[in-house]
Each structure stands twice: as C-alpha cells, then as structure tokens.
Amino acid sequence: MFENIKIWWHQGKQYIPDVTNAKLPGIFRGRPVITRSGVDEAALVELCPTGAITGNPVCIDLGKCTFCGECAFRFPEKISFTSDYKLSANVRERLVVKEGDDKGIVVEPSKVRKGVRSLFGQSLKLRQVSAGGDNSCELELNACNNVQFDMSRFGIDFVASPRHADGVVITGPITANMAGPLEICYNAVPDPKIVILVGTDAISGGIFADSPALDRDFLTKYPVDLYVPGNPAHPLTFINGVLDMLKKQ
C-alpha cells in the first residue's frame, strides 16, 4: 500500500489546471510570425508543398499549412513559428497570417451562429467522423479527454452516436468513399447542429487537395462553425477553439 501511495505522490497533479494559459515547449510549431524583411519571395512561395504561402505581402494560410517548418528553416529571417496554440477561427480568412501581424488568431463573437452559445454553452456533445483521415488528428482528439487535458470538465464530450450529438467534428480530407457516410452522419444529428473542421486536411484538403479521390461537396452545402488548424491539431488548439466558440472562458 505504501508503495502505491509513493507512486501516486511521485506522479503529482497530472491535469492542466488552466488550459487557456498552459505553456507548450518551443519545439511545438504554432502561430507563425512573418517579418517585413526582404527575401526572394518567389523562392519562398515555391518551396511550400501545399501552396500555403502567397506573396506581396507574404502570407501563410494556416488552413493549408502542414507545419512542416521548411519555410522557417530556409528563410529564418522572414518566418518563425511561435508556440501559440490558439489557432482556431470561425471565419476562414482569419487563418491567413500576414507579414507584420503580431496579434493572435481569434474566434469572432459576432460571427458565432445564433443559438450556438445559448444552446450548447453548458453541454456540447460531438460525433467525430474520420473522412479519410490518417489517424493523427483522431489521436489528438482522443487525447482531449485524457487525464492531462480533461476536456469533459467543460461539458464537452465525444459521443458514439450522431443521435446523441449536437454536431460533427470532421477530420481527414473527405474522400469520395467517405462523403456519403459523412452526410448520413450529419443528417442523423438533430437540428440545430454545428460543424467543426479539425486539421489541415479537413480545412483545405492539405497535400491531397488536388486529388480526384476527394469529394468535398459537403463543405459547399453546410456551414462550418469552427476551423481548427494543425497537422495534426493539438488538443489545446481544439479545446481553446471550442471554448472560445462557446464563450466558456
């Protein structure tokens, strides 16, 4: 018994008391910062594997970025990545970081759909659909409810059935094979419902964007309430994005 108490004592507190202000190590690539220093813009734009970088002025679209870090390795005087994990936005354009930007990415309160906060502010149940995902974002979403992040303390949970859900969380680039099942799942969620896209693949298609194996029509038919960038998205990015959407701060 004393051995067990020793282990318990040694482990200490494992949960993160304040998920809104937790610090991540510098190795984590979060929000980029783009300086105004002059570089060969054409070469910078060219090196990005997903076309996330555009020039004049230099911008990075976090909905397309795979966070590979290549731009920061090749042009360190121009681009660096901070460990700021608050990357979620409810307006797609907000994911585009421009040179000289020094402010964080935010969820705009005025753009949160009517009823989302009043209906789901106390309890939000989500059905996750991996629409051709590679299990990376799915793994991180699973981690949201581990002992460290403990997302369910905020009343936010993943549920097994769309009938019990208030919305769908989509990961993966939405393959043609998964387009139908995704729509069936969406239709099975009672109204009103929300849609959250998690990860670069879901937001833009990522490295698969031009693949004929994708069918992303779903996104032209239904409104998206939250974009959560990352490749994969970090649990703190997801949790903070949802908390901001629900105004649970």
Ligand code: SF4
């Ligand atoms: S980190 Fe993002 S913006 Fe930079 S090269 Fe990789 S994908 Fe492109």
